[in-house]
Amino acid sequence: MNERCRQHSLAFLVDVVTKIRSVFFLVILVLIRWHDVYAWLTLLGLSVILLIWSGLGYFFHTYQLLPDMLVVSSGIINKHETSIPYGQIQTIKQQQWFFYKPFHVVRLAIETASGHTEQAEAILIVPENVLRELNLRRKTDTKTQPLQRLYEVSSRQILLFSLTNLSVFAGVVAFAAMVEQFLPESWYDQIWNLGNELVRAGWLVVTGVLVSLVVVSILLALIKNYLLYYAFQVKRQENQLIIESGLLQRKIQTIPLAKIQGITIQQAWLRKIFGLVSVEVLLMGGYEEETTTKLFLLPIVYEKDVYHILDFLLPEWQLNAPVLQYPSRHYWWYFIRIPLVLTVLGMVGSYFLFPWGSVIVGGVGLILMSIFWHASYFQGYDLQTSTRICVQNYFLLTRVQTFIERSKIQSFSEKTTKWLYPKKIGHVVFSFKAGIAQSSVQLNFMHQNGIQQLKNFYQNK
Known part of the structure; x- marks a missing residue:
């Protein structure tokens, strides 16, 4: 050749x-x-x-x-x-x-x-x-260890993964927004008339249409995830992991352990009901154009089993469930103050234009304030070992725990403002390499004592 x-x-x-x-x-x-x-x-x-x-x-x-x-x-x-x-x-x-x-x-x-x-x-x-x-x-070494199949995804897990995947709704909305730009004006009138007819038909018909849309979205998610994660397997061979998955497109990815920068364990609120989590690996280096999204090591797994499975896949990391400190629970006001002000202004402004609009704005504002309050309540960290930290954040009803070794952290920064400085409150950011770009995890509105503890950890004091 x-x-x-x-x-x-x-x-x-x-x-x-x-x-x-x-x-x-x-x-x-x-x-x-x-x-x-x-x-x-x-x-x-x-x-x-x-x-x-x-x-x-x-x-x-x-x-x-x-x-x-x-x-x-x-x-x-x-x-x-x-x-x-x-x-x-x-x-x-x-x-x-x-x-x-x-x-x-x-x-x-x-x-x-x-x-x-x-x-x-x-x-x-x-x-x-x-x-x-x-x-x-x-191949330089003929004495390679045999492959060990350590994790597989069942059809039942794919079904649960699809039923609890809320991102499909965001995808449907994004697709509708893109297509909307190319629709003729006459179509808008037809859609508007159809909406009016549904409203006149009664709340039962509207509910049926909404339920149908939800069912179709779930079916689309099920088809997508089944195509992606059919016969999903993770194998370990020497110092690398081999991930194999896919129905129509069979993918085999080899991940050297040296490229793993960190590990995240994610749990959306809906998956918390079923006790399910997803595990993603953060890799250093260039991604192929078709894998620029998330690379799941365990797409879906029961929370009670996750550390046991990770112990077999990555014994070098010796991951354990974190014992978290929650440094921002006393500072929840700083998280919700901006959504609160925007909600009040929006309700006052909309009341003079459309009285019912103030009710809608108030409802949306309460949801946003609840999300930001949860961010303050669940934000935390755990110095698991002298070389590893676990940072927990809460994004849009999803709990994300990021495990990262100190040697993988490229920089540590602390920030504050002239209003927060007298109260000894600030923010910290850990930056590391993920893919070809810089990534980071952040802890907001912490007391100076906690900031100093994290700084000492980074400086190995």
Whole structure:
């Protein structure tokens, strides 16, 4: 395999579909204006350009397996060549769509130890034998430990994960907001008339429609999560974790332990009822474009079992349930004062325009003040060991516990204002690397004694 090779022909088709997906809303606009000839001509011309561009990109994108390194060349106008020694390859992420399997093709995202780029150093769609050859050439130790399957997600857990996932509603609202910009004005009148008819039909019909929307949203979440987490498995081999999941698109991700910057345990209020949590790993280095969201180590697991499972997966961390200090429970007023002022002003202003509007504003204000009060009540920290801290925050009805080692913390900062300083109250921020960007955890409105304790921890005093 020392000669230059092009990717599998499926790479061309995938690139075409990806480019068409990027102009998806243009396609929707053309369908809405189906009677406009110029719209169809524009779409046809753009499609031809995308086909030609994808064909040229496929023709000039080659790879070469040399005895000591992988060489990837790309670029139509500006040529780009990347040489990756096999010994520098740290992670090979594998993705295999269902239509790849009959052709024995796999998508590879190759990352090195540097991890300073937004994407993997090389992304290839190649036959499976290329992956086997890469693994043979980069292997330096033949005495590798066998894989240990340590965690699996059942269908019942996927169902519970979907039923308690509130993010799907935010996704539906965001999608509706984007589509709204492309709807003809005549459609607004039809939607308004339909709404009036539903209201006149009575509260029972309106309730039925709302319940139907909730059921559809849950079904969409169930389908999405089943596609993502079907046969989800976590395995441990030497100093790395291997995560495998997916139905239509089978993903295999190898996570070196050295890249783990921190671990978060998240629990939304609805999942607290069922005693469920999710565990996410925070990684250092560049993510592939399709994994820029969260990387779950345990998508859903019972809270009573989480530390037992983590002890098997990551015995080096020796994680235990935190014994938290709550430094801000006496300063709840500072959390709710801004929402309170905005609510009062909003109620007064709306009363003169629409009296019932003040009731609505007041209800929304009470919800916001409740959220901020919970943030003050549940905010806390635990110095678990001389080298590890657990910080607990509360975001939008979700409790988030972040475990991070002191060696992974890049900076510690304390902040205050001229009004808070005389009262010896301030904020602290721990910054660390997550992905290619800077991330942080923050504790607000703490007394100076607690701030000094955290500062001493960071400075190892």
